[in-house]
Amino acid sequence: MKYIDEFRDPAKARKLVDEIHKLAATIQRDTPLQLMEFCGGHTHTLFKYGIEAMLPANIEMVHGPGCPVCVLPMARVDDCVAIAEQPGVIFTTFGDAMRVPGTRKSLLQAKADGCDVRMVYSPMDALALARKHPDREVVFFALGFETTMPSTALTLLQAHREGLKNFSLFCNHITTPATMRAILTDPDLRLDGFLAPGHVSMVIGAQPYDFVTRDYHKPLVITGFEPLDILQALWMLVKQIAEGRCEVENQYARIVPQAGNAAGLKAIAEVYETREHSEFRGLGNIGDAGIQIRAAYAAYDAEKKFHLQAAASAHDPEHLKCADVLRGVMKPWECPAFGKECNPQTPLGALMVSPEGSCAAYYAYGKLAKRSA
Template sequence: MKHLAEYRNPATAKQLTGHIAALVTRPWTLMEICGGQTHSIMKYGLDRLLPEQVELIHGPGCPVCVTPLECIDKAIAIAQRPEAILCSFGDMLRVPGSGRDLLSVKAAGGDVRAVYSPLDAVKIARENPQRQVVFFAVGFETTAPAAAMAAFQAKQAGLANFSLLVSHVRVPPAMEALLDAPDNRVQGFLAAGHVCTVMGYTEYEPLARRYKIPIVVTGFEPVDILGGIHRCLKQLEEGRHEVENEYRRSVRREGNQPAQALLAQVFRVIDRPWRGLGVIPASGLGLSPEYAGFDAENRFELGTVSAPEPAECRSGLVLQGALKPDRCPAFGTRCTPEHPLGATMVSSEGACAAYYRYRHAAHA
């Protein structure tokens, strides 16, 4: 409760917006890289408190949203197998694949279970030795340690009926891909606090130097975000480009080293496709040779799956920060949380869902 009151304090927020207004002398464009930040910005109207010279654009900060269609189709293929139990975080169940979603597979009789942790899937595997139990492992570096621990525990217990369908991704390479894009407008980043809680922020320091861009690690409450915006703009106005930590109560520069050691044991860095961004080198995690036996893609012989994005869905542009959700022609009409065209309208961290909940639905 202390942090809720302290970091949602209206007087502190007003003071910070005053400092920002006094500081800014020219237009600047900042990108928040986490869907949790996007939802807080929309919920509290933080973008509307800023001077008109400051624009916030939303990056690929929703792990569910950047999971490519072909990976969702692989999860659906597994879930349709009678010998399989497909376990997933609840956000993934309504994300459309190329033809259907996991919830419709469940409604048709597939054994699809929403779990709160990958370790729940390990427990299900122990309780169902005659079934193949698969955990759909999606997410940034934040959730990857729990998936790594699930694989570690399954290996220790000799669970031959447990496997992972892995679609974990790494944030720094995606930021680099955005900065390398020919139409890049990002001049400063608000880095995701929960990712940095695990990984620290040393990986961001070469990006700040190479691209001469400030990066500020922030939390998710209004004062966290406004404080990060203020720090980022101050660097831009002063011609600096450093990594700063606004989220000191949770993030250390070196991060959580035991979690990083577990990730290094269970996973290896690979190239991975992102929805809307294409294949980004060294941006994903795949199982290491020691844990290759827990790879669901090999166990179920899924092979290569190709799934083109639906033409009407503009989620790729939203994830690149090139399109605000409410500028999409389908937003709020042909695309709603009840009938989504894409993942950004489904996920609790999706930018389209944030705009719909806090801007569209509030004024409907």
Template sequence: MRYVDEYRGADKARALAARIAGLCAPGRSYTFMEVCGGHTHTIYKHGIEDHLPENVTLVHGPGCPVCVIPMGRVDDALHLARQPDTIMTSFGDMMRVPGGSRSFLDAKAEGADIRMVYSPLDALRIARQNRDKRVVFMAIGFETTAPSTAVTVQRAAAEKLDNFSVFCNHVTIIPAVKAILDSPDLRLDGFLGPGHVSTVIGCHPYRFIAAEYGKPLVVAGFEPLDILQSIHLLLRQLAEGRCTVENQYARVVPWDGNPKALRALSDVMELRPSFEWRGLGTIPYSALRIREAYAAHDAERVFDVPGVRVADPTSCQCGEVLKGVLKPWQCKVFGTACTPETPIGTCMVSSEGACAAYYNFGRFTRTAVREATRT
């Protein structure tokens, strides 16, 4: 597959790894955060850490949109799904994410009509085919996904499909990164920027990270060589004493983003004054809601949403784990109240979250795994 296979070669990886090792100052350790859950997935899937020297550590950031949805919002969505003559539609990602007590899969088993879709346009098609039912789309995702929801809402309005509404849980990446940057005990040396968010918002919004917080950021692609090359670019900035925003993923990300997508977004959605993030707490202006002009397609206006609040247990220390301050096993509830079967915080929800990964495989050191696979 073009634009995929050529970015997965082991030879180029070894060459980059040698460059990376050469850029590391002796005795210094480097900690970089990959903001995006997609990067976490790539790092895990391809075993990228095997190409990194011991003193380079990657910390998994807050960019997994399902993991950061607070339990109360999941419960609200389940409440909508249980309304009479209602079809709830959702991406597959959301199906297993637990709310206060239940997930979409559980609610489906209990009789709610919940359907998995690949695209918000598929939800719109279901609304077109079921005019006697109210069809709700559970919208999740960062700025990458939000424009698709916006275009779908515009289409619903144009077609006067008044049985279609969106339960909007779109979040924005910059405030979450800023919340991490504002942490007094931050120990990061730089960021891998979220490539696909950047196709929409471009590279300008990250400039304050370099300018005001003194941390370099490289917008990175999603193939394993993209990530290694981005780490190489970060280390080069540090070695040369530079601090700026670079774009490793220029084949996909224009410096100015996608103006058409941004226009659709601002036509349909506006910032919420505040939104709760699982594990990170309430962050002002960090999420989107549907504008008044599209009220007919806003599930929060069409339905009576209970606004369930399920407080994250105060003992959950996801925020600290996300910031790289604590290791998973140092969290007070890790492995007791919080397990992959009964996750409390965002780091345990996704199987690639730092805590879930540590729970499943923490007893195997990387050295043991590497030894076993040596030919």
């Protein structure tokens, strides 16, 4: 397929791996370099192609929290179920969120119990349902980092143009730079550089990462999702470190313009604003990372429409170590529940649900223990 096959060429991958080994050999350090791939999509590519095993021993990948399903607190799933249980509601969501456990049940269980929960591919599909069922309330679970925000914002604006009264968003978006800042200030984490998410960057551009190099002195490379993209970005990142540089570089220029996407950013600014406080799983309370719908569009805000109370804190059961795994301070197999009562068939934590979650990835690709374990 065009622009996919070209970035999966094994011969080129081997060359890149060789170059990474040569560069890494020039870096003299007592401990391995710790490089974080922020995005769950990158985690998936790393596992699917076994890239970590090809890397030199002095490069360690730390899997970041960039999977919106995985950082969703259980209390938010409870809110989803509470909305879905209202009479007349059609609750729509991306497939990823269906099986995430709440404290009471998942959306899939709510569906089995008789709620009208529907999986959609696009927020526009939810809007089409609202047009088709004027007597029902259609709610879309707006979830995701900046990649998905233009699509939900543009859908809301379209509903507004059409004067649809029975459509609303349950907004749980989260922003990348604020989340990265929270990671950078975490005293337990010692990182040497970032692979930054390609598709978030296609929306926000390269400039919002300037603080990472300026204030925290960590090099960063915006990265695509094919194996050669990741290898090339790793090569660029290690090269920066070897040469003592610290810059925001863009490996994924075929998709990511420096300034991001003007129309997408305009729609985001029109519809959304930052929340003062929001709680995320594993990340705790991060100021300015959560997103809410502006008062001007309150008619499309499910939180207002269904009078949701501010989400009560629902903590993970004690023996689940999702939070530590999310922060990269614990490996999935070190959690006592991993592969035992928590597995892809009966996931207890979101990291085991989403294919982008590091627990599901470790489980699926048989990496129960790494060479260092």
